[in-house]
Amino acid sequence: MSDIPFPKPSRRAFLRGAAATGTGLALAGTAQAEGDPLITQVQDWAQGFGDGVDATPYGLPIRFEDDVVRRNVEWLTADTISSINFTPIHALDGTITPQGCAFERHHSGAIELSKSDYRLMINGLVDKPLVFTYADLERFPRENHTYFLECAANTGMEWAGAQLNGAQFTHGMIHNMEYTGVPLRTLLNEAGYDTSATWIFVEGADASSNGRSIPMDKALDDVLVAFKANGEALRKEHGYPVRLVVPGWEGNMWVKWVRRIEVLNGPVESREETSKYTDTMADGSSRKWTWVMDAKSVITSPSPQAPITHGPGPLVITGLAWSGRGAITRVDVSKDGGKTWETARLAKPGENKALTRFYLDTDWDGEDMLLQARAMDDTGYVQPTKAQLRDVRGENSIYHNNCIQTWWVRPTGEAENVEVS
Amino acid sequence: MSDIPFPKPSRRAFLRGAAATGTGLALAGTAQAEGDPLITQVQDWAQGFGDGVDATPYGLPIRFEDDVVRRNVEWLTADTISSINFTPIHALDGTITPQGCAFERHHSGAIELSKSDYRLMINGLVDKPLVFTYADLERFPRENHTYFLECAANTGMEWAGAQLNGAQFTHGMIHNMEYTGVPLRTLLNEAGYDTSATWIFVEGADASSNGRSIPMDKALDDVLVAFKANGEALRKEHGYPVRLVVPGWEGNMWVKWVRRIEVLNGPVESREETSKYTDTMADGSSRKWTWVMDAKSVITSPSPQAPITHGPGPLVITGLAWSGRGAITRVDVSKDGGKTWETARLAKPGENKALTRFYLDTDWDGEDMLLQARAMDDTGYVQPTKAQLRDVRGENSIYHNNCIQTWWVRPTGEAENVEVS
Numbered sequence: 001m002s003d004i005p006f007p008k009p010s011r012r013a014f015l016r017g018a019a020a021t022g023t024g025l026a027l028a029g030t031a032q033a034e035g036d037p038l039i040t041q042v043q044d045w046a047q048g049f050g051d052g053v054d055a056t057p058y059g060l061p062i063r064f065e066d067d068v069v070r071r072n073v074e075w076l077t078a079d080t081i082s083s084i085n086f087t088p089i090h091a092l093d094g095t096i097t098p099q100g101c102a103f104e105r106h107h108s109g110a111i112e113l114s115k116s117d118y119r120l121m122i123n124g125l126v127d128k129p130l131v132f133t134y135a136d137l138e139r140f141p142r143e144n145h146t147y148f149l150e151c152a153a154n155t156g157m158e159w160a161g162a163q164l165n166g167a168q169f170t171h172g173m174i175h176n177m178e179y180t181g182v183p184l185r186t187l188l189n190e191a192g193y194d195t196s197a198t199w200i201f202v203e204g205a206d207a208s209s210n211g212r213s214i215p216m217d218k219a220l221d222d223v224l225v226a227f228k229a230n231g232e233a234l235r236k237e238h239g240y241p242v243r244l245v246v247p248g249w250e251g252n253m254w255v256k257w258v259r260r261i262e263v264l265n266g267p268v269e270s271r272e273e274t275s276k277y278t279d280t281m282a283d284g285s286s287r288k289w290t291w292v293m294d295a296k297s298v299i300t301s302p303s304p305q306a307p308i309t310h311g312p313g314p315l316v317i318t319g320l321a322w323s324g325r326g327a328i329t330r331v332d333v334s335k336d337g338g339k340t341w342e343t344a345r346l347a348k349p350g351e352n353k354a355l356t357r358f359y360l361d362t363d364w365d366g367e368d369m370l371l372q373a374r375a376m377d378d379t380g381y382v383q384p385t386k387a388q389l390r391d392v393r394g395e396n397s398i399y400h401n402n403c404i405q406t407w408w409v410r411p412t413g414e415a416e417n418v419e420v421s
Numbered sequence: 422m423s424d425i426p427f428p429k430p431s432r433r434a435f436l437r438g439a440a441a442t443g444t445g446l447a448l449a450g451t452a453q454a455e456g457d458p459l460i461t462q463v464q465d466w467a468q469g470f471g472d473g474v475d476a477t478p479y480g481l482p483i484r485f486e487d488d489v490v491r492r493n494v495e496w497l498t499a500d501t502i503s504s505i506n507f508t509p510i511h512a513l514d515g516t517i518t519p520q521g522c523a524f525e526r527h528h529s530g531a532i533e534l535s536k537s538d539y540r541l542m543i544n545g546l547v548d549k550p551l552v553f554t555y556a557d558l559e560r561f562p563r564e565n566h567t568y569f570l571e572c573a574a575n576t577g578m579e580w581a582g583a584q585l586n587g588a589q590f591t592h593g594m595i596h597n598m599e600y601t602g603v604p605l606r607t608l609l610n611e612a613g614y615d616t617s618a619t620w621i622f623v624e625g626a627d628a629s630s631n632g633r634s635i636p637m638d639k640a641l642d643d644v645l646v647a648f649k650a651n652g653e654a655l656r657k658e659h660g661y662p663v664r665l666v667v668p669g670w671e672g673n674m675w676v677k678w679v680r681r682i683e684v685l686n687g688p689v690e691s692r693e694e695t696s697k698y699t700d701t702m703a704d705g706s707s708r709k710w711t712w713v714m715d716a717k718s719v720i721t722s723p724s725p726q727a728p729i730t731h732g733p734g735p736l737v738i739t740g741l742a743w744s745g746r747g748a749i750t751r752v753d754v755s756k757d758g759g760k761t762w763e764t765a766r767l768a769k770p771g772e773n774k775a776l777t778r779f780y781l782d783t784d785w786d787g788e789d790m791l792l793q794a795r796a797m798d799d800t801g802y803v804q805p806t807k808a809q810l811r812d813v814r815g816e817n818s819i820y821h822n823n824c825i826q827t828w829w830v831r832p833t834g835e836a837e838n839v840e841v842s
Binding site: 046178207240 | 626
């Protein structure tokens with residue numbers, strides 16, 4: 001692979017994956033069984049009893065999975081109450097993200113708000129301002145939809161070059177859940193919204209209030225006032241008891257602990273949509289109202305936190321793809337930094353504004369690889385390279401980095417976050 | 422509703438739902454807001470900070486949801502290590518069941534088995550007996566599928582009449598997860614199974630070993646050797662690190678901690694498929710090999726543990742439907758014990774061998790209701806009444822009770838498990 005451009009090493013390899021064993025493990029065989037005490041002897045766990053059905057009314061992962069957790073990065077923010085942690089996507093498979101390890105972003109910490117204390121006001125340009133209790137919301141027709149939520153800042157450190165060594169840290173500000181809730185248009189209709197009104201402004205019940213303006217067209221389209229995720233109540237850190245779901249749009253707009261929705265004839269241009277969540281261009285001007293999360297993908301394994309632990313031969317390359325504009329139609333994978341591509345297998349047909357799992361079942365020759373994935377959605381959009389993105393957007397941005405990611409996989413199986421020039 | 426047959430009260434109302442408040446709550450209004458300190462005052466949770474992003478690396482439900490847990494019934498079995506607990510389906514919505522509250526059934530308790538100690542043997546009528554490590558399994562092409570798992574004994578107490586007062590207890594031996602795993606046919610091919618062989622026998626690594634015979638046709642069809650559920654590792658109680666997934670078939674065949682699969686030319690007729698999991702008919706003979714879980718449904722709310730807490734007016738009736746033979750195509754709901762039916766709204770088109778959520782958005786007159794749901798699947802099968810089922814199967818069975826369930830909802834909103842004559 002001498003024709004691969006030499007990769008630029010990480011500037012900050014603060015979290016390096018465990019060293020690969022590289023034992024050249026044979027796939028399976030009787031030879032292994034003959035000398036294997038795990039096969040030839042009766043094990044402890046087959047001789048005694050395990051836990052009874054009263055052991056864990058609500059269970060947690062087994063202790064062997066203690067490293068599959070949300071992680072935050074201390075130097076990233078001044079305080080943990082206005083900060084972020086990251087989903088361990090390198091260790092997950094499938095598409096659903098359990099609430100327990102789904103990333104969090106708070107502006108003033110996760111508050112505790114009971115259903116009985118919960119109120120939702122709809123006011124502004126409406127016939128009749130309304131206040132809903134939690135019990136009121138349960139009386140309106142509900143819908144179920146699975147959607148991804150991606151923070152606008154996901155992959156934001158990559159603008160400046162390969163920084164964080166792990167898919168959890170470069171791409172883990174994302175999760176994907178099945179939501180149950182009431183369409184916002186149902187509640188706006190109940191209040192009799194002014195049909196000439198063009199915007200809503202949404203506030204949370206936390207101290208930050210995290211107010212965001214949303215165009216009425218979106219509010220009437222697919223926005224949900226949601227109270228369940230993956231079948232059960234929203235967790236505290238995900239906005240219990242009620243959050244907004246704004247499919248395909250940046251996570252900051254999915255206001256948690258939502259307390260007020262005002263119908264307006266213009267945007268508020270609040271602190272949360274001016275001081276943040278705008279994109280500074282090369283000339284110093286700023287893009288605003290960049291709500292949609294464009295098509296994107298990442299290889300979750302192998303990756304820096306999920307090295308290859310075997311020798312050459314069969315290897316499953318897997319990752320996630322998503323688009324805020326619709327469904328993923330195709331994902332290509334490159335092993336040589338984008339010179340050649342193979343089309344990956346989608347585990348299921350892409351779903352609207354939801355994560356898609358892809359697999360490339362391949363035969364690894366044991367040599368270096370520069371792994372990349374490239375997503376396409378049903379609008380015909382193709383995920384850009386980092387160079388293409390910088391050509392258009394410069395390098396001053398924090399948000400909306402959806403460029404192709406590169407992992408340099410070594411013959412040892414270890415992987416590193418790199419840029420290809 | 423004087424023409425409704427008088428319901429037979431529960432024989433054992435050991436878990437009665439909380440008394441309904443029945444306050445005649447208006448849906449929402451400004452009057453409520455004007456005197457409501459939750460609207461007119463700044464609340465504590467809006468004045469201080471909440472939890473930081475380092476508070477819970479792996480989160481649990483908020484304390485207000487402490488009652489939404491698996492529950493076991495002490496008098497049902499002699500010991501909790503060979504027993505069952507129940508999914509709190511009365512409190513869930515959508516279709517995904519979080520692993521943490523998904524029901525458990527163990528024959529000798531939930532064992533702790535690490536990935537490094539894990540081995541899977543395939544032997545018997547094969548060219549080459551094989552032993553797979555966990556790492557080996559990760560090298561084969563994977564699939565993702567969402568399937569329900571229902572215990573054959575779910576609703577088993579109902580053969581004798583309305584017994585347990587709550588959907589969690591009558592229908593909670595079910596869960597629905599997105600599995601990631603390797604098709605069993607891939608591993609059987611790897612071992613070179615004898616193509617004239619007609620059965621496999623599957624064992625778990627726990628003391629019970631829970632051995633079950635499965636016809637080769639099923640083994641080669643859609644059975645998975647699974648290692649993830651809802652995106653993350655299987656929980657200990659769900660078979661960590663590897664379990665069998667046998668879509669649409671009774672849960673006992675989904676062998677947990679699967680350690681051996683033997684290819685055979687006949688069934689083993691093991692203890693687990695002779696002393697249990699057969700159905701005693703009225704004449705004392707037994708049905709055997711009744712693997713498929715037929716189409717079934719249940720209303721989860723309102724139900725005895727989820728009473729109506731408001732007065733007449735808009736009411737969401739919701740529940741779950743499923744079929745081991747394919748996809749749910751239609752669910753009907755009756756409010757008068759099966760005299761008249763309305764077709765419910767399916768939240769999504771029915772999926773193959775997965776839970777389907779249905780809703781009936783209705784206007785409650787505040788009077789008694791005898792609520793029933795009736796599922797249909799894409800084979801044309803219609804869920805039977807309890808009388809129809811007893812006509813064919815007698816009353817001696819424990820397993821495979823898929824009859825229509827009745828909840829008697831009173832004007833107070835309270836509901837009770839009843840039989841209609």
